[in-house]
Amino acid sequence: MSESSSTPWQTSASRLNDGRDWNADQGLNDGELTEGLDLGFDGAEDILRVWRRGIRPDPDLTVSQWADAHRKLSSRASAEPGQYRTSRTPYLRAIMDALSPGHPAQRVTFMKAAQVGATEAGNNWIGFVIHHAPGPMLAVLPTVEMAKRTSRGRIDPLIEDSPALKERVQPARSRDAGNSMLSKEFPGGILVLTGANSATGLRSMPARYVFLDEVDAYPASADEEGDPVTLAEARTTTFAHRRKVFMVSTPTIRGLSRIEREFEASDQRRYFVPCPHCGHQQWLQFERLRWAKGKPETAAYHCAGCERPIVEHHKTQMLERGEWRATAVSDNPHAIGFHLSALYSPIGWKSWEQIARDWLAAQGSDEMLRAARNTLLGETWVESGEAPEWQRLADRRFAFSAQIPAGGLFLTAGADVQKDRIEVDVWAWGRGLESWLVDHIVIPGGPDDPACWDKLSALLGRTWTHQNGAIMTLAKLAIDTGYESAAVYAWARKQGIAQVAPVKGLEGFNRATPVSGPTFVDATVNGRKLKRGARLWTVATATFKAETYRYLRIERPSDEDRALGAATPPGTIHLPDWVDSEWLKQLVAEQLVTVRNKRGYARQEWQKLRERNEALDTRVYARAAAWILGADRFDERMWRQLEKQAGVETLATVAQPETDKATEPQAGRITTPRRRGWKISTPKYME
Secondary structure, three states, X not given: OOHHHOOOOOOOOOOOOOOOOHHHHOOOOHHHHHOOOOOOOOOHHXXXXXXXXXXXXXXXXXXXXXXXXXXXXXXXXXXXXXXXOHHHOOOHHHHHHOOOOOOOOOEEEEEEOOOOOHHHHHHHHHHHHHHHXXXXXXXXXXXXXXXXXXXXXXXHHHHHHOHHHXXXXXXXXXXXXXXXXXXXXXXXXXXXXXXXXXXXXXXXOOOOEEEEEOHHHOOOOOOOOOOHHHHHHHHHHHHHHHOEEEEEEOOXXXXXXXXXXXXXOOOOEEEEEEOOOOOOEEEOOHHHEEEEOOEEEEEEEEOOOOOOEEOHHHHHHHHHOOEEEEOOOOOOOOEEEEEEOHHHOOOOOXXXXXXXXXXXXXXXXXXXXXXXXXXXXXXXXXXXOOOOOHHHHHHOOEOOOOOEOOOOOEEEEEEEEOOOEEEEEEEEEOHHHOEEEEEEEEEEOOOOOHHHHHHHHHHHOOOEEEOOOOEEOEEEEEEEOOOOHHHHHHHHHHHOOOOEEEEEEXXXXXXXXXXXXXXXXXXXXXXXXXXEEEEEEEEEHHHHHHHHHHHHOOOOOOHHHHHOOOOOOOOOEEOEOOOOHHHHHHXXXXXXXXXXXXXXXXEXXXXXXXXXXXXXXXXXXXXXHHHHHOHHHOOHHHHHHHHHHHOOOOOOOOOOOOOOOOOOOOOOOOOOOOOOOOOEEOOHHHO
């Protein structure tokens, strides 16, 4: 039985095994230990040797020391398989050691760029807990499905390839092993993996250790029961000062990022490295990474002390000599935080040249710039919520050549229910989510008037003509349930699910998905209540409002640029010349502002600049309808099918006899009999 395989004591006060005889250290000798025992039999010496080893305390290792001694990286989960070496990523040493039982920190936050080794640091902590400090441990991923993938792709190789762990966790294939996909039992403890979207998993057990991975991808609420981070941390209450919470994530949006909020509440540690020329200690900032115009291969870091360029091959020595320094004072002495950008990636991972290339490639696209800022710099993106001027939008209006211009490939509508009317905007969508306002309809009467609902029903069968002659109906209409929801549910149920989607707008940005659902809600039809009678979609309106404003700021190419072959940027919003100033003012009726709560935490919310904002709401609902249809996930084949149906391609859609059966579903066509469906037909003169 090896020393590493001895069952560890459940204490953090074990002594350092420096090779001395522990019995001798305690003033004991073999004679005193074996007095009165009959050792005159074969194997007595072996038993005595094992006994001595069994009562010897485990080495007092930190997490990083344990990883260097016991962690083996698998080729299934690592680009550099073999023995784990903390020296490869020296900046992780202090972070891992803060997770050791002997460190006073109880709450450790790590805000970082993508692919800097943070998850492996968390896995090292898991291995350390299983081997040297057993106890109940909870690992939380954004979703249950991600927890399952992490178990298969990272935790299983962690255990299988590290002998010290393999002998403590039984194989999953053995009977009553206590080793399932989301639960790993070991002597003295258990590891449970769950998703932040599962309230049941978050409250399943008390936990001494909690590993929260990618917290900015967590949903706003776990099964409508509250913030997942708060629910997970509540599991540690009974462990008081012995608890450890490790929170890791790449940040997202300023004011909404969980990891940024936690980092700002900590002591905000930065990794200071010395300049190889003058020795000046500094933490690496993107502004000091410079390169010749159009030549990212010349990228070099310029020292803040001597301004001399630092070539990247110096990075290894700089990282080895680096140290973490606190740059703020935390209100909680047991809460510490670390921040790291991709500039610190070791040689062979993300180079300074590649960072420069990625940054240049992101220019001109807010989406790509946001991703670059999050994943390269490990910093939050500041969402621009300033409303575009309606006068500038008015100047950009132009006359469409047809009801639906050539680029429009399918139609969705957003309906906003008011007390005395229902307002509907119809939008056409094309590749890259380029969009055109096709129609604006006001149906008088309100939800108490049956005639109003009849007119809305008739709208589902109405057609619009494409520039190439194709006839289109609405693919999906999303209707708001915020006012007179019972009437909306009853109408939507009557129409069926093919063409109508009741939606409920929620404030705030949903990091996981802007539209979730559907969930089943009660509906009242003809005075009779039906349990789970309607399907409701939940929309994070803030996400689509920010996207709309971002798209409104995109400039269309001039006629001269278009003649030279310039393409219209993805997401461009086209407005027809018939929209009036009131509609334009409604479209830009809100702005995104940053507010702070009583504890000083910042968050962003949309606030009205004027009372009426129906145009913005209907745009959001129509955009949600496109999302529900899957427009954000259409592949090339789907777009080509839509183009073919719309007559954008030279191939014409040939009408089939009614007796013919389609061999496979066609994009944009409902192939099974339904009350109403999404269809694009071609006039006979085009056949």
